[in-house]
Amino acid sequence: MIQKKICMLGASAVGKTSLVKQFVEGIFSDKYLTSIGVKIDKKKLEVDETTVQLMLWDIEGVDRYAGFNPKYLRGAAAAIIVVDQTRTQSFLEGIEICRLVKLEKEIPIFLVANKSDLPKSESWDSAADCGVTSLFELSFSTSAKTGEGVEDMFLNVAKAALNK
Amino acid sequence: MSSNRDSQASQFDENQQMEQLRSLVLGEDCQIVRDVVEESARDLVTNVLTEALHDRQKNDGSVTAVIAPLVEQSVESSVVARKDQFVSYLYPLVGSLVRKSVSSFLAEIIEQTNELLESSLTYKGLKWRFEARRAGISYSQYVVQKTFVFRVEQVLLIHKETGMLLKTVIRDKTQATDGDMVSAMLTAINDFVADSFSPQENELEQSLDEIKTDDFILLIKQGPKAMLVAAITGNPPAGIADKLQLTLESIHQIYNDELNDYDGDSSEFENTEQQLNECLLAQQKENKAEKKKLPWLAIGLLLLGFVGLVTYFSKGWEREGIANDIRTLNAPPGIVLLSSKTCGDKVCVEVLRDPVAQDVSTWISSVSDMDDILLTERSYRSLDERLQPQRLKKVANTFAELQFDPESGVFLGSLSRERYDQFQSMISVILESKSVQVIMDAVKLDEHNVSNTIALNKLANKVRLLPDVPGIVLLSADVCAESVCVEVLRDPDAQKASTWIRDIGSEKRIKIRERHFQAVDERLLPSRLARIVKMYPELVFDSDSLHITGSISVARFQELRTQLLGIPESISVDFLLNDVSVESQSLSERMSDELQLEQYIYDIKATKIRFDVNENQLPDIEIENIKRLGIKLDEIQRLAKNVKQTLFVIIMGTSTSGGTEAYNNKLSLDRANAVMKALIDAGIPSSILRTTGLGVFDRNIDTPKVIFDVVRPLSEENREVQD
Ligand SMILES: Nc1nc2c(ncn2[C@@H]2O[C@H](COP(=O)(O)OP(=O)(O)O)[C@@H](O)[C@H]2O)c(=O)[nH]1
Numbered sequence: 001m002i003q004k005k006i007c008m009l010g011a012s013a014v015g016k017t018s019l020v021k022q023f024v025e026g027i028f029s030d031k032y033l034t035s036i037g038v039k040i041d042k043k044k045l046e047v048d049e050t051t052v053q054l055m056l057w058d059i060e061g062v063d064r065y066a067g068f069n070p071k072y073l074r075g076a077a078a079a080i081i082v083v084d085q086t087r088t089q090s091f092l093e094g095i096e097i098c099r100l101v102k103l104e105k106e107i108p109i110f111l112v113a114n115k116s117d118l119p120k121s122e123s124w125d126s127a128a129d130c131g132v133t134s135l136f137e138l139s140f141s142t143s144a145k146t147g148e149g150v151e152d153m154f155l156n157v158a159k160a161a162l163n164k
Numbered sequence: 165m166s167s168n169r170d171s172q173a174s175q176f177d178e179n180q181q182m183e184q185l186r187s188l189v190l191g192e193d194c195q196i197v198r199d200v201v202e203e204s205a206r207d208l209v210t211n212v213l214t215e216a217l218h219d220r221q222k223n224d225g226s227v228t229a230v231i232a233p234l235v236e237q238s239v240e241s242s243v244v245a246r247k248d249q250f251v252s253y254l255y256p257l258v259g260s261l262v263r264k265s266v267s268s269f270l271a272e273i274i275e276q277t278n279e280l281l282e283s284s285l286t287y288k289g290l291k292w293r294f295e296a297r298r299a300g301i302s303y304s305q306y307v308v309q310k311t312f313v314f315r316v317e318q319v320l321l322i323h324k325e326t327g328m329l330l331k332t333v334i335r336d337k338t339q340a341t342d343g344d345m346v347s348a349m350l351t352a353i354n355d356f357v358a359d360s361f362s363p364q365e366n367e368l369e370q371s372l373d374e375i376k377t378d379d380f381i382l383l384i385k386q387g388p389k390a391m392l393v394a395a396i397t398g399n400p401p402a403g404i405a406d407k408l409q410l411t412l413e414s415i416h417q418i419y420n421d422e423l424n425d426y427d428g429d430s431s432e433f434e435n436t437e438q439q440l441n442e443c444l445l446a447q448q449k450e451n452k453a454e455k456k457k458l459p460w461l462a463i464g465l466l467l468l469g470f471v472g473l474v475t476y477f478s479k480g481w482e483r484e485g486i487a488n489d490i491r492t493l494n495a496p497p498g499i500v501l502l503s504s505k506t507c508g509d510k511v512c513v514e515v516l517r518d519p520v521a522q523d524v525s526t527w528i529s530s531v532s533d534m535d536d537i538l539l540t541e542r543s544y545r546s547l548d549e550r551l552q553p554q555r556l557k558k559v560a561n562t563f564a565e566l567q568f569d570p571e572s573g574v575f576l577g578s579l580s581r582e583r584y585d586q587f588q589s590m591i592s593v594i595l596e597s598k599s600v601q602v603i604m605d606a607v608k609l610d611e612h613n614v615s616n617t618i619a620l621n622k623l624a625n626k627v628r629l630l631p632d633v634p635g636i637v638l639l640s641a642d643v644c645a646e647s648v649c650v651e652v653l654r655d656p657d658a659q660k661a662s663t664w665i666r667d668i669g670s671e672k673r674i675k676i677r678e679r680h681f682q683a684v685d686e687r688l689l690p691s692r693l694a695r696i697v698k699m700y701p702e703l704v705f706d707s708d709s710l711h712i713t714g715s716i717s718v719a720r721f722q723e724l725r726t727q728l729l730g731i732p733e734s735i736s737v738d739f740l741l742n743d744v745s746v747e748s749q750s751l752s753e754r755m756s757d758e759l760q761l762e763q764y765i766y767d768i769k770a771t772k773i774r775f776d777v778n779e780n781q782l783p784d785i786e787i788e789n790i791k792r793l794g795i796k797l798d799e800i801q802r803l804a805k806n807v808k809q810t811l812f813v814i815i816m817g818t819s820t821s822g823g824t825e826a827y828n829n830k831l832s833l834d835r836a837n838a839v840m841k842a843l844i845d846a847g848i849p850s851s852i853l854r855t856t857g858l859g860v861f862d863r864n865i866d867t868p869k870v871i872f873d874v875v876r877p878l879s880e881e882n883r884e885v886q887d
Pocket residue numbers: 010011012013014015016017018019114115116117118142143144145146
């Protein structure tokens with residue numbers, strides 16, 4: 001079995017924790033969340049006949065001003081940047097985080113526009129349409145609430161992590 | 165004159181030729197020659213360089229002065245450039261040096277002794293005295309237990325960069341700790357600590373080496389590429405840290421490449437199991453009573469002497485072999501080897517030994533006789549259950565008035581108050597409090613009927629001896645009140661615990677407490693798979709071959725597959741599902757309907773019914789064409805209904821040029837109507853037919869005809885939404 005570390009990043013309340021919960025049922029206590037700023041879950045997947053275990057690092061306290069501990073990126077095979085499509089600001093913050101990640105490490109970065117069950121913010125399309133998609137390996141639209149697109153997104157990330 | 169000029173000219177030519185020749189042979193500016201000379205000079209120098217350096221160095225020592233700074237500089241710059249790499253090269257080396265430094269050993273002993281002294285005076289000391297009294301054992305015994313009992317419960321080897329678990333070994337397999345998660349969390353905590361407390365730049369990163377909780381200690385050893393973590397209950401001595409250190413160093417040495425190139429595949433570290441297992445130590449150490457009375461000075465002197473010996477050791481290479489052999493010997497129950505190394509002309513062996521264990525000399529005899537050995541033996545109390553019979557036998561000798569059954573470990577009989585208390589305190593030292601209770605339950609203060617207790621004890625013992633079944637782990641089986649209380653962990657897919665104990669007979673007297681856990685056991689696969697497949701009545705499961713057969717819809721197939729992927733045992737889900745066919749007919753049927761429909765519509769649009777010029781009657785030769793068209797129209801009606809579409813067929817008459825526009829329009833419409841009539845006669849409902857006259861459609865065409873189009877205003881589905 002192959003194990004891969006994946007980092008979940010994004011402004012707060014975009015739905016990182018909810019996405020991971022939707023994908024795996026939480027195993028580790030939330031206790032560490034506040035104290036050290038990271039919550040870890042794992043989930044096994046089957047990708048082209050190989051079993052991969054994703055270690056999902058849900059990294060808290062990431063916003064434009066606070067930043068995050070870059071050490072948490074160590075050894076990661078991919079990063080997922082989650083943004084909230086009801087808040088255009090979270091998209092801009094996602095781009096900023098993407099820049100920080102790129103400074104730190106050369107890994108595939110995925111953009112996830114979450115809360116697809118809710119209507120997009122008005123300025124969303126104009127913000128999302130300014131040629132930043134090339135920063136990302138792939139983009140996805142998900143809803144942690146209905147589960148739409150979640151499995152597919154993680155599967156694609158796992159694939160990319162394997163073929164790194 | 166002319167001849168002279170000639171000869172001059174020829175001489176000039178000659179010079180020029182000579183020049184050319186020279187440059188051909190020797191090269192421009194004699195480059196070729198210089199090259200040759202240089203090359204042979206290099207050969208010449210090469211031949212004598214070493215000797216020359218040697219001679220010069222001997223003459224005035226100036227070579228060192230020239231070369232040393234050069235070497236220093238280049239070493240320095242390459243060390244700076246690749247610091248991490250150097251550290252990892254040097255790590256095993258440096259590690260062993262550090263380990264050999266005796267000071268840490270000294271510090272440990274002093275610390276422990278200080279703890280003893282301290283605790284006899286402090287609040288803790290008073291509390292211990294009180295608790296010792298209550299437990300019915302001497303204070304010194306209690307202190308010893310409190311100070312030295314420990315057990316390594318789990319050892320984890322963790323990849324430092326990724327935080328992934330490379331390998332773990334667990335003492336108690338039922339203790340389902342999640343090694344993957346612990347590893348990742350520890351790494352995260354470690355990063356956090358390094359970041360929060362790291363003081364100055366360039367200083368070694370601050371890192372965790374111990375985490376204490378109420379009920380265990382995590383001892384963490386950090387190497388450049390991996391960490392070794394031991395979860396320990398009780399109070400571990402420093403020997404454990406040494407052992408971890410050694411193990412980590414040797415893993416770095418052996419697995420250097422694998423650690424560098426780790427890409428998430430931990431199977432390469434499977435073989436570290438042996439090394440990790442050796443760290444699963446368990447001891448209940450006990451200082452000899454008299455040792456406690458040793459004065460400080462004596463301890464100091466003893467240790468100094470020891471240090472002296474250790475420092476003194478120099479060329480004991482031949483002893484190294486024996487020391488090594490002893491290290492690789494399997495220790496019998498109750499003996500723990502702390503160290504075995506050459507010292508002077510002897511091999512210094514340091515062991516912990518339980519008083520009831522076999523002699524150290526017997527154990528070592530296969531490797532060496534005791535003449536070559538300088539033995540330092542310290543008493544300790546082993547937790548090894550294999551020693552229990554010996555211990556109990558010792559008790560049985562002291563309490564000859566009790567009946568003792570060595571097989572079940574049960575004492576029967578009655579004792580006077582005084583002897584009863586004495587007995588209890590002796591047993592308490594040997595067994596855990598739970599088992600003490602069992603034994604004490606069987607021994608009476610006066611002459612009571614004890615047969616019931618004996619029977620229950622036997623029953624409990626029977627439960628303990630039940631054969632292992634997949635998915636059930638026996639935690640305990642003890643006499644409690646009037647029955648036997650059995651505690652088990654049970655996987656939901658395992659057989660019922662009551663079925664499991666049925667063979668014993670007296671089910672009524674057994675109370676089962678069951679806790680759920682998830683076992684990983686291939687033998688549970690048939691019942692796991694059966695439970696899952698049961699939720700899919702359309703499938704058949706054969707529990708012998710583990711075959712699943714039948715057909716199932718796409719969505720339910722996905723659902724089933726996800727469920728199967730959740731099974732903890734390693735199975736190839738795709739192999740299991742090999743014989744399950746997925747019902748995609750409904751999907752592909754619709755698709756083939758759509759394709760056929762398109763094909764017919766294409767045909768219909770290409771159909772032409774020819775008319776004679778100036779005629780509005782359908783020519784006889786076209787009857788056959790109309791018939792074929794009728795069949796196609798029947799088909800598209802059927803298909804359109806299947807795929808929920810509405811269609812109209814437009815029949816378009818045309819005419820050739822010539823005549824007035826009004827005439828031509830009418831003529832073309834008449835032709836279309838003639839075709840429509842023929843189609844209605846052929847059974848096509850008029851509701852889907854529309855006619856129109858196009859008049860002169862194309863001036864270049866001289867055969868008048870009727871052509872067709874098929875329009876789909878809006879599918880029914882769309883219409884519903886729009887309404
Ligand atoms: N409607 C909707 N709400 C969501 C979705 N994902 C997360 N939320 C909500 O957004 C809030 C923040 O989510 P959380 O997972 O804690 O965000 P985090 O800070 O990025 O970990 C919570 O109230 C969630 O219930 C989604 O896909 N749809």
